[in-house]
Amino acid sequence: MDNTEPSVKMEKAFRNYHVETEWHRNWKAAFPPGFREVSFSDTTLGELHRADVHTPCGTTLEFQNSPICLEELKSREAFYPRLIWILNGKKFKGFRVLKSLPDVDDPRIADYDFCNTAHLSMIRKSDFIQGRPRVLSFQHPELRKLPLTSYYYSFCWKHPHRVWYHAKNPIIVDLGGHFIYQLKHRRQLSEDYPYLHIMTRKSFIEQYAGRFY
Known part of the structure; x- marks a missing residue:
């Protein structure tokens, strides 16, 4: 038993x-x-x-x-x-590592949100609150000089x-x-x-x- x-x-x-x-x-x-x-x-x-x-x-x-x-x-x-x-x-x-990201805690992007897209881009929080968010690429003057890290990555x-x-x-x-x-x-x-x-x-x-x- x-x-x-x-x-x-x-x-x-x-x-x-x-x-x-x-x-x-x-x-x-x-x-x-x-x-x-x-x-x-x-x-x-x-x-x-x-x-x-x-x-x-x-x-x-x-x-x-x-x-x-x-x-x-x-x-x-x-x-x-x-x-x-x-x-x-x-x-x-369908899991892929995409692009390097800036430091997500960098104070220079405290007023921005990342866009959930395959292309690296952000929107201003102030624009989002006003209901008219404008997508900014990392070639935009506000983001262009932001350094990218070797340890944070976007993915899909x-x-x-x-x-x-x-x-x-x-x-x-x-x-x-x-x-x-x-x-x-x-x-x-x-x-x-x-x-x-x-x-x-x-x-x-x-x-x-x-x-x-």
């Missing part, structure tokens, strides 16, 4: 059904064994949660190779207060997995290679502007593996 707790059975079934990919294994292998597959029990709900990587600083890293439902996303974010999602962006359709995602728009925790997109991209949003008067913050995979791992790297 199998006396295994129902929650444990569910967790085992979930793990067996979602066979780990090479991408998933490679990410976990970048961290010390003691950080990987750390289990936590939720005594209130009678559930078992197993973190892909859980660091001594209390941060949980979840490597997501396939889409998940909104219910699962909310469940994990509710359980892990310090969670970072790492997504396999190589499987995304034609067929997004919309469940990720509901995520409250940081999202990292892995497109392969030495660099990864954190999805961020600039709060704006017109509408929030999504952009990417590029970093090296190595620096990210060092940050959370610490002295164990």
